[in-house]
Amino acid sequence: MSQQHNPTPPRRTFLKKTLALIPLAAASSGMMALETKAAPAAGVSAHYVPVYFNNDEWRFLLAACDRLIPSDANGPGAVDQDVPVFIDRQMETPYGHGGLWYMHPPFVPSAPELGYQSKLTPRETYRTGIREINAHCRRQFQKAFADLGHAEQEQLLTALEHGQLDSDSLPGTLFFNQLLANTKEGYLADPVHGGNQTLASWKLIGFPGARADYTDWVNRPNQPYPLGPVSISSKRNA
Numbered sequence: 001m002s003q004q005h006n007p008t009p010p011r012r013t014f015l016k017k018t019l020a021l022i023p024l025a026a027a028s029s030g031m032m033a034l035e036t037k038a039a040p041a042a043g044v045s046a047h048y049v050p051v052y053f054n055n056d057e058w059r060f061l062l063a064a065c066d067r068l069i070p071s072d073a074n075g076p077g078a079v080d081q082d083v084p085v086f087i088d089r090q091m092e093t094p095y096g097h098g099g100l101w102y103m104h105p106p107f108v109p110s111a112p113e114l115g116y117q118s119k120l121t122p123r124e125t126y127r128t129g130i131r132e133i134n135a136h137c138r139r140q141f142q143k144a145f146a147d148l149g150h151a152e153q154e155q156l157l158t159a160l161e162h163g164q165l166d167s168d169s170l171p172g173t174l175f176f177n178q179l180l181a182n183t184k185e186g187y188l189a190d191p192v193h194g195g196n197q198t199l200a201s202w203k204l205i206g207f208p209g210a211r212a213d214y215t216d217w218v219n220r221p222n223q224p225y226p227l228g229p230v231s232i233s234s235k236r237n238a
Helices: 055-068 083-090 122-141 150-161 172-188 200-205
Strands: none
Touching: 055 083, 055 122, 055 150, 055 172, 083 172, 122 150, 122 172, 150 172, 172 200
């Protein structure tokens, strides 16, 4: 892998602008959140035993999710909200095993609108991508990704996003897009799926969640909904 440094892109304004539709929507935007104002709390993730990821992979996932959506003045970040737990659980679903797509050759470059084209399942994309990034970090920094400083981690994620950190087995952009999409999904999902444990993202974008009835508010455009969100299991964030 080869690395180049780029200026850090804008942070997570997409949360307020484009993701007020459904909890599991994955918006198309660049990398988020490259400066923090407060150190992230451990979240339940600190006590969670991963089902799919091994220890090195789990440490990478915690560090990477923390850089993509950190805790700051806007609210709790991805690690606080157990997004890594969401991603780990997804790896043991048909989605993680590639069961949602036709996974037979030929595998050729194609337009994004033609759907998933990689020969790697999401599980394999994570396993291969984390292995390659950690190997690169050990060659360049003599440390794993999780042991680097925030600035170095952000530079590596930026290089991945821009296709400047590839390996023979996996394009960096493909790995970054997988990681970013799943991080967004976990941050906006209903807590029953593992992430968004305090409904912080729903409160941030004004999404009411699974409230039984708020039709009286439909005809009030541009007025914020006055009540906090409610999850499928009746969790609330006032």
